[in-house]
Amino acid sequence: MSETTTATTAEALRERALKLDAADPLADRRELFALDDGVYLDGNSLGALPAHVPARVQDVLTRQWGELRIRSWDESGWWTAPERIGDRIAPLVGAAAGQIVVGDSTSVNVFKAVVAAARIAGEGRDEILVDATTFPTDGYIAASAARLTGHRLVPVAPADVPAALGPRTAVVLLNHVDYRSGRLHDLPGLTAAVHAAGGVAVWDLCHSAGALPVGLDEHGVDLAVGCTYKYLNGGPGSPAYLYVAERHQAAFDSPLPGWNSHADPFGMTPGYAPADGSVRGRVGTPDIISMLTLEAALDVWDGVAVDAVRAKSLALTDFFLECVEAYVPAGRVTSVTPAAHTERGSQVALRCDDAEPVMRRLIERGVVGDLRRPDVLRFGFTPLYVGFADAERAARVLAEVLAGERAA
Numbered sequence: 001m002s003e004t005t006t007a008t009t010a011e012a013l014r015e016r017a018l019k020l021d022a023a024d025p026l027a028d029r030r031e032l033f034a035l036d037d038g039v040y041l042d043g044n045s046l047g048a049l050p051a052h053v054p055a056r057v058q059d060v061l062t063r064q065w066g067e068l069r070i071r072s073w074d075e076s077g078w079w080t081a082p083e084r085i086g087d088r089i090a091p092l093v094g095a096a097a098g099q100i101v102v103g104d105s106t107s108v109n110v111f112k113a114v115v116a117a118a119r120i121a122g123e124g125r126d127e128i129l130v131d132a133t134t135f136p137t138d139g140y141i142a143a144s145a146a147r148l149t150g151h152r153l154v155p156v157a158p159a160d161v162p163a164a165l166g167p168r169t170a171v172v173l174l175n176h177v178d179y180r181s182g183r184l185h186d187l188p189g190l191t192a193a194v195h196a197a198g199g200v201a202v203w204d205l206c207h208s209a210g211a212l213p214v215g216l217d218e219h220g221v222d223l224a225v226g227c228t229y230k231y232l233n234g235g236p237g238s239p240a241y242l243y244v245a246e247r248h249q250a251a252f253d254s255p256l257p258g259w260n261s262h263a264d265p266f267g268m269t270p271g272y273a274p275a276d277g278s279v280r281g282r283v284g285t286p287d288i289i290s291m292l293t294l295e296a297a298l299d300v301w302d303g304v305a306v307d308a309v310r311a312k313s314l315a316l317t318d319f320f321l322e323c324v325e326a327y328v329p330a331g332r333v334t335s336v337t338p339a340a341h342t343e344r345g346s347q348v349a350l351r352c353d354d355a356e357p358v359m360r361r362l363i364e365r366g367v368v369g370d371l372r373r374p375d376v377l378r379f380g381f382t383p384l385y386v387g388f389a390d391a392e393r394a395a396r397v398l399a400e401v402l403a404g405e406r407a408a
Contacts, residue, residue: 009326013392020319020388026312029384032300033233038366039390039397044207044347044380045370047233047297056296060289078288082260083278085295089232089241092306093205093224094215099243101281102228102291106206106240107137108256109225112281113242114145114171115255117200117223120248121170125199129154129164129172135179138204142173148255158185165197172199176214177207177345180372182337184212184345188219195220206230210301211346211382212310216243223248231346231382232301234294242281249277258283300384312383313346316391320348320379323395332402336376347380352402361401367394 021027034049064072073079086100093100104112118128130142132155139155146153151171156164158174165172172194177184187203194201203224208214210231216224224243228234244252254274259265260282263273274280321335333350352358352375359371369379379394 006327010396013323013326014389017319017388017392020315024312024387026304026308026383027387029300029304030387033385035385038368039386039394041367041369041379041381041386041390041394043233043382043386044211044230044378046236047230047382048385049235050233050297050300052299053235053293053296057289057293060292064292065289078286078292081288081291081295082282082286085291085298086241086278088295088298088301089209089228092214092232092301093209093226093243094213094219094306095217095243096246099216099246099249099278100241101244101278102241102294103239103282103286104242105237106204106225106227107141108283109240109242109281110138110141110173110202110204111145112254112256113202113223113225114142114173115149116244116252117171117202118145118149118151119253120222120251121198121200125168125170126151127154127166127168127170128152129156129161129169129199131155131174132157133178133180134173134175135204135206138173138175145255158190161190162193165193165199167198169194169197169199171202173202173204175204175207177211177347179207180336180376180378181349182207182345182347182378184208184338184343187214187221191219191221207345207347210306210309211313213306216245221245228294230380232294233297233384235290235297238290238294238297239287242278244278244281249280252280254280254283256283260284260286304384309383313381314341314344316381316383316386316388317344317346317348319388320381320391320395323392324348324350324398327395327399328402329399333377333398346382347378350377350379351375352377358398358401361404362394362397365397365401367397369394 034051064076082102085102087097128146128151191201200222205226209226227240228238257272263275333352336349338344355371355375
């Protein structure tokens with residue numbers, strides 16, 4: 001493009017961004033977060049801080065812990081927090097109450113879910129299929145679960161899962177959204193295929209919960225796990241959650257039967273008797289401070305429909321890709337995120353030479369994303385606080401950084 005055309009195009013895109021932001025029904029949510037003048041596109045790694053959370057946490061520290069102390073287990077609702085907060089997450093992933101418990105890390109919950117799923121699947125089924133492109137920890141945990149249960153681990157690409165299923169399939173562990181590329185996998189179709197083969201479907205929702213509709217109950221998912229520090233804005237290291245469909249709760253046999261999941265936790269009996277319902281997913285004493293931080297953070301979702309979040313997410317990523325195409329010279333970046341809405345999560349991944357120094361310069365200029373080595377720039381779009389002007393600015397700064405890299 002000529003300089004005149006470039007300036008005209010940039011002006012038109014900026015004007016469109018302002019109009020889109022003005023018409024955005026979620027635009028006022030941005031005011032609920034502690035943000036600066038930069039563009040924060042790393043909410044798919046760590047969500048922004050909701051502005052009201054520090055005061056709530058201060059109350060947990062000074063009044064609930066500092067004044068009430070041990071009484072807070074009852075009087076401040078500490079003991080019931082894992083299930084109570086699980087019920088607040090439930091609508092965001094399409095689950096009825098009583099099926100989600102909050103606590104531990106995603107990795108620990110993956111272990112619980114995969115081992116319990118293998119036990120639910122029963123005798124004669126000895127294969128655990130795992131997403132071959134999965135986040136590394138999921139693969140490590142699945143391999144350990146296979147060793148523990150005497151199963152065979154079968155890594156397979158999500159698209160090839162239907163062909164890999166068979167009478168020996170016990171469990172299939174899949175990611176709803178690929179953490180590198182942002183590809184959205186077919187949760188309804190793959191879950192149905194797993195069930196048709198007689199297996200148990202376990203889904204990792206880390207990159208989808210809070211960004212798009214999941215429909216755990218609607219699509220018959222058996223078990224699911226997810227973190228809360230990305231799109232749910234729970235804070236660094238905030239506790240994860242475990243979903244156990246109601247139909248499986250009586251058979252859910254956790255490999256980590258701690259005192260918190262006992263039917264009579266204060267009976268202190270030597271024999272283990274599991275509690276009813278989602279409480280079976282608990283293990284030890286909950287991490288109360290981070291858990292109540294998460295509970296406070298979830299207030300930003302009050303009155304928000306996940307469908308509206310999804311609509312804005314797709315519009316944002318469409319607009320960002322359009323701006324990248326307009327601003328960035330041809331051949332400098334290539335999107336590895338699917339163009340089809342049915343296959344796209346809430347991030348855009350761009351393959352780029354020298355991705356690491358490029359991202360470093362973007363951050364220096366106030367556009368914060370992240371990267372996946374060796375050559376992928378990752379931009380997460382969190383609809384509650386990212387706007388269309390942010391998307392336009394990020395694409396424009398990316399083009400300027402790449403022009404500087406070429407000149408250098």
